[in-house]
Amino acid sequence: MIEIYLLEQLAAFAKCGTLSKAAEELLISQPALSRSMKKLEDELGVKLFVRENKKISLNETGKLAAALARSQVDQNREMINRIVEFDRSLRSIHIGACAPQPMAELMPILQDYFGDMTISSELVYGGKLLKGLKTGVYHLAILREAIEDKELLVQRYMSESLYICVPEDHRLAVCDSVKFTDLKGERFLLYQHIGFWMSVCEEYMKDTTFLIQPDRDTFADLVANTGYPAFASDRILAEDYRMEGRVFVPIDEEKARYTFYIACRSEDRKKYAAFFNSVRSEVISK
Amino acid sequence: MIEIYLLEQLAAFAKCGTLSKAAEELLISQPALSRSMKKLEDELGVKLFVRENKKISLNETGKLAAALARSQVDQNREMINRIVEFDRSLRSIHIGACAPQPMAELMPILQDYFGDMTISSELVYGGKLLKGLKTGVYHLAILREAIEDKELLVQRYMSESLYICVPEDHRLAVCDSVKFTDLKGERFLLYQHIGFWMSVCEEYMKDTTFLIQPDRDTFADLVANTGYPAFASDRILAEDYRMEGRVFVPIDEEKARYTFYIACRSEDRKKYAAFFNSVRSEVISK
DNA sequence: TCGGATTACGTGCACCGTAATGATC
DNA sequence: GATCATTACGGTGCACGTAATCCGA
Numbered sequence: 001m002i003e004i005y006l007l008e009q010l011a012a013f014a015k016c017g018t019l020s021k022a023a024e025e026l027l028i029s030q031p032a033l034s035r036s037m038k039k040l041e042d043e044l045g046v047k048l049f050v051r052e053n054k055k056i057s058l059n060e061t062g063k064l065a066a067a068l069a070r071s072q073v074d075q076n077r078e079m080i081n082r083i084v085e086f087d088r089s090l091r092s093i094h095i096g097a098c099a100p101q102p103m104a105e106l107m108p109i110l111q112d113y114f115g116d117m118t119i120s121s122e123l124v125y126g127g128k129l130l131k132g133l134k135t136g137v138y139h140l141a142i143l144r145e146a147i148e149d150k151e152l153l154v155q156r157y158m159s160e161s162l163y164i165c166v167p168e169d170h171r172l173a174v175c176d177s178v179k180f181t182d183l184k185g186e187r188f189l190l191y192q193h194i195g196f197w198m199s200v201c202e203e204y205m206k207d208t209t210f211l212i213q214p215d216r217d218t219f220a221d222l223v224a225n226t227g228y229p230a231f232a233s234d235r236i237l238a239e240d241y242r243m244e245g246r247v248f249v250p251i252d253e254e255k256a257r258y259t260f261y262i263a264c265r266s267e268d269r270k271k272y273a274a275f276f277n278s279v280r281s282e283v284i285s286k
Numbered sequence: 287m288i289e290i291y292l293l294e295q296l297a298a299f300a301k302c303g304t305l306s307k308a309a310e311e312l313l314i315s316q317p318a319l320s321r322s323m324k325k326l327e328d329e330l331g332v333k334l335f336v337r338e339n340k341k342i343s344l345n346e347t348g349k350l351a352a353a354l355a356r357s358q359v360d361q362n363r364e365m366i367n368r369i370v371e372f373d374r375s376l377r378s379i380h381i382g383a384c385a386p387q388p389m390a391e392l393m394p395i396l397q398d399y400f401g402d403m404t405i406s407s408e409l410v411y412g413g414k415l416l417k418g419l420k421t422g423v424y425h426l427a428i429l430r431e432a433i434e435d436k437e438l439l440v441q442r443y444m445s446e447s448l449y450i451c452v453p454e455d456h457r458l459a460v461c462d463s464v465k466f467t468d469l470k471g472e473r474f475l476l477y478q479h480i481g482f483w484m485s486v487c488e489e490y491m492k493d494t495t496f497l498i499q500p501d502r503d504t505f506a507d508l509v510a511n512t513g514y515p516a517f518a519s520d521r522i523l524a525e526d527y528r529m530e531g532r533v534f535v536p537i538d539e540e541k542a543r544y545t546f547y548i549a550c551r552s553e554d555r556k557k558y559a560a561f562f563n564s565v566r567s568e569v570i571s572k
Numbered sequence: 573t574c575g576g577a578t579t580a581c582g583t584g585c586a587c588c589g590t591a592a593t594g595a596t597c
Numbered sequence: 598g599a600t601c602a603t604t605a606c607g608g609t610g611c612a613c614g615t616a617a618t619c620c621g622a
Contacts, residue, residue, distance in 0.1 A: 046373040
């Protein structure tokens, strides 16, 4: 058995060409490296180097050995990564969500259920979300369709309807409801990280000018202190959300109302069964 | 970087189930193994075991780690084998030959040319020989066809014609030549290790009873001390081979005469060019 | 004389084994 | 008490660094 540190040193020498440079890179002394290479030849029972006075270099066998050594070192690193990564995956739940509101509502419930685990989330939608769920990038996903897939366990979670939030004196403030076309030509404040809603805006509100805000605080400030309209939703209003001098008007469009579903892999069914049940009853209670 | 000896110990524990048994197998003490496993967890920064008082076992991460460790250890062994094997292949020439005589004649010439190398040979014929040459099992091959293949360098080497060797008083001793059918019903001594000639016997001399001898000395003894016929060849006779009370009669058959070719891979052309030339001139000189 | 490899020598750490301890059956 | 794991302790081998040496440009 040849220890990894020797292989690492051989690979470094193969890369650097001289013992001195390799030793420097390895943060060991030149004599130490010289001895190591000798030891390597010893343990293999094979010559790996041609030594001609002041110069040392790899022979054919040495070149092969160096290539194999490098591969072995890489695999060692890869192994460590996989172990650490796997361990972390056991102590964490990573959620991919297509929209921020259902994600925000889910997080505290998850934290209740899996108190000792790290909960992390990511806004992502479309094929990437589904693929990520299946490949294990995400343990849970919040979807906007009830995908039928025997690899997945999918359950209805909640619905959300978009509102607009406008100043009291805005021309739309008096409406009972609005259509997307009512916002034609408007300047409209839009927070950047809203998941798939962004694609809804791009598709159905082409004639509205969006002032996209990547920063949460800046966005909130602009909503509070300018006359531009912005989005809200029934779920946000249900949280007793109020705003001085602003009124909320529902958007009467099919594409402004979505039902969200929560999904995990079938193989994780046991782990999440109780949690899924708990979420279902919360939905029913509303 | 995790050293191999730790991985080996982890793999052994995974196999044995208890530290004590694994320690015994590894020829180290139980405390040493206990410490090693702790060190492994330390270096990975990850728990690999569940320790419940007198029992220790792998957790999920540990199982993954053990599997990866085993693979790493196997690869390390495999690497060593490949290096040693490659080194040996550089210092040795292995010949596959379809017949013993051309092989026997080639060996001393080869030894002259490559005095510092180990020359070894093997009797083998048909597809196995050709495949072995191409895959590197054999560095050189003695064939009985001039194969056309751009991967190979093939050159005419020598011819051999079979004789029979019979006692002076044998009924065939007076013939100028014999046919295979003349040996019908005969008992015939046959040395076992004669390469493709064996297949010639089986195909064209079905009605001759062969007394097959796996041992060289026994065969020679029987030829000298019994009245049974045996094979010889023009090449053997050319070596001043004589035998008290025996006469040699040529076999007049197409299938009793072969031309042999010597072959190497094209990529080895440089290495064997001079040697091939030398063989060619020797053939011409005869 | 400088740069690069090897040899010589002393040192300290890390791994080891023995022995003792803990813990469960 | 037997078995299995961990802790404690003392020893040793081995890989290291420093220093010296060798050798060729």
